[in-house]
Amino acid sequence: MSAKPTSWLRAADKPRIAITAGDPAGIGPEIALRAAADPEVLMVCDPVIYGPSSPEDLSRFAPGRVNGDAGRAAYDAILRAVQDARTKRVGAIATAPINKEAFALAGLPWKGHTDLLAHLTGVERAVMMFYSDALRVVLATVHIPLADVPAAITRQSIEDLVRLTASELPRFGVAMPRLGMAGLNPHAGEHGLLGVEDERVLRPAVEACASRGIDVRGPFPADTIFVRAMRGEFDAVIACYHDQGLIPVKMAAFGKAVNVTLGLPIVRTSVDHGTAFDIARKGLADPSSMIAAVKLAARLATACP
DSSP states (O other), X not given: OOOOOOOSSOGGGOOEEEEEOOOTTTTHHHHHHHHHTOHHHHHHOEEEEESOOSHHHHTTSOTTOOOHHHHHHHHHHHHHXXXXXXXXXXXXXXXOOOOHHHHHHTTOOOSSHHHHHHHHHTOSOOEEEEXXXXXXXEESOOSSOGGGHHHHOOHHHHHHHHHHHHHHGGGGTOSSOEEEEEOSSXXXXXXXXXXXXXXXXXXXXXXXXXXTTOEEEEEEOHHHHHHHHHTTSOSEEEEXXXXXXXXXXXXXXXXXXXXXXXXXXXXXXXXXXXXXXXXXXXXXXXXXXXXXXXXXXXXXXXXXX
């Protein structure tokens, strides 16, 4: 049995947190409801669910099936939650997973929450960070084909990412962030023998940021940098592409990691997993990551001015 949760807030100080239910054909509504009823969540915030979550609402969507109507319903919930966050009706948003194919079937052009939220809030670039006690990882690229990654990584994009990460981490209690850059190629390119991007793009970007006072080093081989971070050498690792960063963080903290969007004018957190259509409405979904996402959203909302 877990210890009795301790709140850092008085009841009058608790923020309202929007929980979007995600794709109604997946596990999102189930984990949203369970998170909203969790005692540790209720100790730190007043949760409000956006999107289909009641049995009557969900009866319109077949569980486990990709559907354009479900994609549209998930989008509508996100839209309303963002509007309420921007007008301060809620202090933050915690999102359940959506399905990219369902979005496409609904005629929506966005590949996921990150680019949609950037569009809705009017920012040029939003960044995905996976946050856990064990490991924190920031992604330089997200939902693009692996073949497109080298061209998508430029010196300017890496410099911008390093600066954004260094400026955002103090909100998470890291006053003086120590950042490590993962190499793109095996052995971080082996001085150009195994690929030129590490020496021509990543290293100059890291050195430029370090010259401006940011504590960042690399690029280092990706097969060891995450272990070094878990041992305390770095507060966060910048990964070049989706799977390079998500495989280690999910190995280290699956179900406990939280997806946080950096660079937005609102606070947004999310789960570290997908819609899990295969277990939708079977009572098997684990709400742990959703609970962690809501609790972190409450903490960040409380810390924001």
